Amino acid sequence: MATEPKIILLAHGSSDRRWCETFEALAEPTLKAVPGAVVAYMELAEPSMEQVVAEAAAGGCRSFTVLPLFLAAGRHLRKDVPAMIADMEAAHGVEIELAPPVGENPELGLAIRDVVTQALARQPA
Amino acid sequence: MATEPKIILLAHGSSDRRWCETFEALAEPTLKAVPGAVVAYMELAEPSMEQVVAEAAAGGCRSFTVLPLFLAAGRHLRKDVPAMIADMEAAHGVEIELAPPVGENPELGLAIRDVVTQALARQPA
Numbered sequence: 001m002a003t004e005p006k007i008i009l010l011a012h013g014s015s016d017r018r019w020c021e022t023f024e025a026l027a028e029p030t031l032k033a034v035p036g037a038v039v040a041y042m043e044l045a046e047p048s049m050e051q052v053v054a055e056a057a058a059g060g061c062r063s064f065t066v067l068p069l070f071l072a073a074g075r076h077l078r079k080d081v082p083a084m085i086a087d088m089e090a091a092h093g094v095e096i097e098l099a100p101p102v103g104e105n106p107e108l109g110l111a112i113r114d115v116v117t118q119a120l121a122r123q124p125a
Numbered sequence: 126m127a128t129e130p131k132i133i134l135l136a137h138g139s140s141d142r143r144w145c146e147t148f149e150a151l152a153e154p155t156l157k158a159v160p161g162a163v164v165a166y167m168e169l170a171e172p173s174m175e176q177v178v179a180e181a182a183a184g185g186c187r188s189f190t191v192l193p194l195f196l197a198a199g200r201h202l203r204k205d206v207p208a209m210i211a212d213m214e215a216a217h218g219v220e221i222e223l224a225p226p227v228g229e230n231p232e233l234g235l236a237i238r239d240v241v242t243q244a245l246a247r248q249p250a
Contacts, residue, residue, distance in 0.1 A: 005248075007245065009241070014197075014199045014200070016199055016200070019197045019198065019199045022196070022197035022198065022226075022228060023196065023197055026197075026228055027234070028234060029234045029235050030234070030237055030238040030242075032238075033238050033241075033242055034241060034245065065248065067241050067244060069237065070196075071136075071147070071148065071151060071195075072139075072143075072147035072148055072151075073144065073147065074141055074144045075139070075141070078141070097248075100244075102237050102240045103147060103148075103151055104147055106150070107236055107239060107243075108233075108237070109150060109151045109152070109155070110236070111232055111233055111235070111236030112152070112154070112155055112233070113155040113158050114232060115227045115232055115233060116132075116134070116158075116159060116162075116192050117158055119224050119225075120132065123130075123190065123222075
């Protein structure tokens with residue numbers, strides 16, 4: 001039996017394969033730390049959030065948490081994704097919780113500071 | 126005399142003020158750590174990257190580094206922003222280096238893992 005709730009790391013998606021590879025690399029430490037977590041895309045790439053939910057629901061999973069790999073919540077996370085979630089809940093008889101985007105956690109700001117200061121230290125003077 | 130190169134933390138931008146507030150909060154530790162760094166937006170919010178470059182160039186700054194607060198490089202960072210940079214270099218006689226997006230640094234993946242595992246630990250069982 002799969003672990004519930006199923007954890008979906010939601011990325012925006014792009015037709016550019018390199019975009020998806022960056023998100024897969026970004027998600028790798030999380031996927032190793034969280035059993036059963038998967039990456040899914042809002043649009044333009046596979047697996048889509050709908051594919052992941054439909055497949056897990058068919059396998060008996062009733063509860064999902066969507067964790068957006070977004071730096072901030074704009075129209076997608078305030079309107080499009082909640083609408084997609086409502087549709088999937090109705091279609092599959094499941095419960096899906098939408099968590100805040102990872103960028104709303106202050107820890108991301110500290111990591112960005114470290115990345116930026118490292119990048120600047122590597123620049124030629 | 127301002128520090129050179131001037132550091133621009135580039136966010137996407139949105140007409141939703143809450144989006145910009147999230148980026149301002151995300152950038153705050155970096156702004157404290159990097160003298161003279163500023164946040165600017167690619168589109169839909171102010172200050173725009175063009176405004177920041179034009180103003181600093183008028184004040185005598187000739188060298189800029191743009192550090193994208195993006196998780197990955199898609200069309201915006203591969204096409205739109207380089208085109209904007211080329212236009213600004215020509216218009217203002219300045220040099221602008223475009224750094225990789227912060228999300229391409231593996232440290233961001235570790236921070237995302239920590240944020241996600243914290244978020245899941247807070248959920249009711």
